[in-house]
Amino acid sequence: MIHFVLLISRQGKVRLTKWYSPYSQKERSKVIRELSGTILSRGPKLCNFVEWRGLKVVYKRYASLYFCMCINQEDNELEILEIIHHYVEILDRYFGSVCELDLIFNFHKAYYILDEVLIAGELQESSKKTVARLVATQDSLVEAAKEEANSISNIIAQATK
């Protein structure tokens, strides 16, 4: 199972964290500090796996962002590596050629999408199309609620004129 997901920029800034195993806030900071030190310093052309505290971190760099997922030692590393890519492709499709800025300003979207890809540290949906559809439905629900609110407030505004 995936214990946690980290998105870290090349400068060591955290862009997203998701913890499927219970870590306290203190432990979380420690993990991030340790791992960003280890992973960011790794050169190109090395393998995508880092052994860490009896666990394994599978990571991949996309432009300025490192996507990291921590798994058990006996888990299938390549499978996780492609879960990362699967997630990136979905982000890419949603934002239209995703870049780090998209994820900074829309970090909540990145979280929503991740929740459609993983639950309990396991892959939930391997179809990009399905994920895209579900996220779109959520967006439209939010939009609809907003419009409704607006229209009600309009009504109230008019009524109190």
Add this chain to the structure above:
Amino acid sequence: MALSGMRGLSVFISEIRNCQNKEQERLRVDKELGNIRNRFKNEKGLAPYEKKKYVWKMLYIFMLGYDVDFGHMEAVSLISAPKYPEKQVGYLVTSCLLNENHDFLRLAINTVRNDIIGRNETFQCLALTLVGNIGGREFAESLAPDVQKLLISSSCRPLVKKKAALCLLRLFRKNPDVVNVDGWSNRMAQLLDERNLGVLTSSMSLFVSLVSNNHEAYWSCLPKCVKVLERLARNQDVPQEYTYYGIPSPWLQVKTMRALQYFPTIEDPNTRRALFEVLQRVLMGTDVVKNVNKNNASHAVLFEALALVMHLDAEKEMMSQCVALLGKFIAVREPNIRYLGLENMTRMLMVTDVQEIIKRHQAQIITSLKDPDISIRRRALDLLYAMCDVSNAKDIVEELLQYLGTAEFTMREELALKAAILAEKFAPDLSWYMDVILQLIDKAGDFVSDDIWFRVVQFVTNNEDLQPYAALKAREYLDKPAIHETMMKVSAYLLGEYSHLLARRPGCSPKEIFGIIHEKLPTVSTPTVSILLSSYAKILMHSQPPDPELQNQIWAIFNKYETSIDAEIQQRAVEYFALSKKGAALIDILAEMPKFPERESSLIKRAGDTEADTAELSAIKSRAQQQASNALVVTDQQPANHPPQVTQLAMVKIPSINEENNHVDQEVTQTNGSMGEGEPQNGDILGDLLSPLAIEGPPGVSGTETLSEDGALALAPVGEQENAVKPIVDIAEIFHALCIKDSGVLYEDPYVQIGIKAEWRGHQGRLVLFLGNKTTSSLDSVQAVFLSPSHLKLELSSVPEVIPPRAQVQCPLEVVNLCPSRDVAVLDFSYKFGTNLVDNKLRLPAVLNKFFQPITLSAEEFFPQWRSLAAPPLKLQEVVRGVRPMSLGEMANLLNSLKLIVSPGLDPNANNLVASTTFYSESTRSMLCLVRIETDPADRTQLRMTVASGDPTLTFELKEFIKEQLISIPSASRPAVHQQPQPTTQPISLSDPGALLAGLL
């Protein structure tokens, strides 16, 4: 930025980004947190939109690594908002901010449950996601039935169903009891018929977890898994959207193969044939392609197929195909594949006998030790370590030594340790071993832990043939201009002991040896100075006839250090000086160290521990010390004519509770591992020098700390020696008997008898203490207090202060086992009889094995569990030496009596025992424990033990516990020690290797 749809949030993020430095950022964050806090306080005026915005800001700040210690309530309260946008934010932020141990989460359980059982599909999804991501035990207990209902409901749509499957998986992980095995096997089989691949993927993950816990119940699912694989890998019958770079859902393929690895075998020939056909197709049909993702995906499947073949192991033909593939992989350019090739080769070595085939790739593996990637080098090191045997040890160790020079610091210690172990295990001859270790110290002295050089000393001491060679080598290294301090220590020690064996060689006269050692004295640290002083004393003793010039030189040094600020050095200087004036007596006292009893190498033990983190290690250490102090205590009935001595000051008094007569005045003395009371003649001088030895530590523990106060915890301090009343039973023996039975007498003296009766159920026990007054007058001031270790919760009902004449009172005692530990609770029982206050510390037989429940496993049940607990810290192995000699049958009886049920015939080797049990504690709940003991028919005093369970602490504690049961306890053989001629004792001190070694092992 438009997407965010929240201007306030975007502005805030921009401002944070524009901060020039960390300080500015912190100021901005603090300002914002203050603002949010204010807004939340005046909550009434907060529109849903605003609340949402602030909660997002909180999450963003939290993600940046700042503490957000308020506002959790607001986030949680959004969950119960009626509208989707707020609810969505509430659910997501809650699941990010909190973890399963948070109290706030409890507040949400009801709302979450209402959303799960409600009609609104989108709400169901949100709730299931939260529970699936952060649900804990409490969620498991209250929500599992509802989630299961959703999962099997026919009206439930895929988008909800797949979330329900993973949600149930989480709840099952938190509490396996929530899934009723009987009812679920059929449902699981139905779920595996699912056509929708999203749902099937999630269900398969759930299945992997269920089957890993208990495959017996799920045999009916096995053919379904094979069908899934056929559908994907052979028929490629999947909708386009579920192919990934042309590969039919690689993830589902991997998961399905993983599930199959939990079944011990596949009996049905048709299913088997179908599966092997698929596997063959995967093994043969996977080509390296240009596209990275396609390549990764297809190799993810391939490596899983390899693992499955290794597991099923039947067709030797496929096995060799696998080895061939792995051989190819470790030479490819793609680093991931190379890494995985090495990793899987190591795994393969563990499951089957492929050592010879893998040896063919040795050169390639050694090349990988020089790979630029540390991950790959680690794998190569592990593989080399695993594949090493007598035939290739020389090559491999040499490579490791060479690599040591360039390896990064983080790897050096492990590397040094592994090289030392291999050198010891597979040394073709002793001098080679010596060479390797000295090179190791020379090249990487900083990374050579003390254990390694202690072990050398032990080795040399025990092998006479090696001694001249060792001395010679040590002498050679001293010629080097700059040598590592550890080298200094080991050389000085060896030359002190054995340089007289070199006397005829040029440059090796006592004087020259002394000269070359003394030259380095100004450069070494205090502990090493102590060793050097010992060496001088030894050299002096060995120079026969005495060389007055050398004598004067050395005496001058002793004189100088008599005023040293370091007490250890000062003491040595004073004593060596005094001793060396005694002439002939010196020879007896400073004679060569006697042999060490053979023990397991502490190095191998350490290698097993390297995984454990430091906190755990120190806990283990202190516990082991505790145990040792228990085992090593020897009563010393002081001879009446023995005058009070200086030695007593230095002696560590360890009061014992397990001695027959509760004698308080016990001193701990120990020579090279053997126990004995110091010889009266030289006891006065040697006692204090010996004492550090005894407090050194227990068998096999590395490190040199002395027995700290908490180390002695198990031994409750005993008050003044006022017990005029002696027990009339052997308390220690009784305790051991009570460890394997549930009722009996715990203590008896002329006035009182304490009986005990126990009932054990899971992690709880109900005991009754029967306090009986044997006399015709009443006993006053009766007190019974428990000193309970942290792993037990003890509740003793009140004990009456007076026991009437000839009466017996019953005191019920409730015991709850919180977590695995071998520590023992102590009952402090005292009463007054007449004017005598009698006080006894009694160990309570609420020991580890009381929380076992016997379980007998069949081969089909045993092996998958055994395999799934693959490596430390869940599975630990240790070679135990000094085992009480007993027949295999006796050993089986012993294990059975501890409720570790031996399954005869499970292990193909008749000299081995395999046993299993279930352990109960509050933290682990019921936990299966597996034990394998491999005995050596030629040498019954040693055996190899492997212990596995799902909990690292439990595994360790169980291993130590069994070891305690198997090892003969030296205190029992005390009289025997008496009769043996006392080996000439040596002045040994804290930093003396001999002393340390004795303590270490």
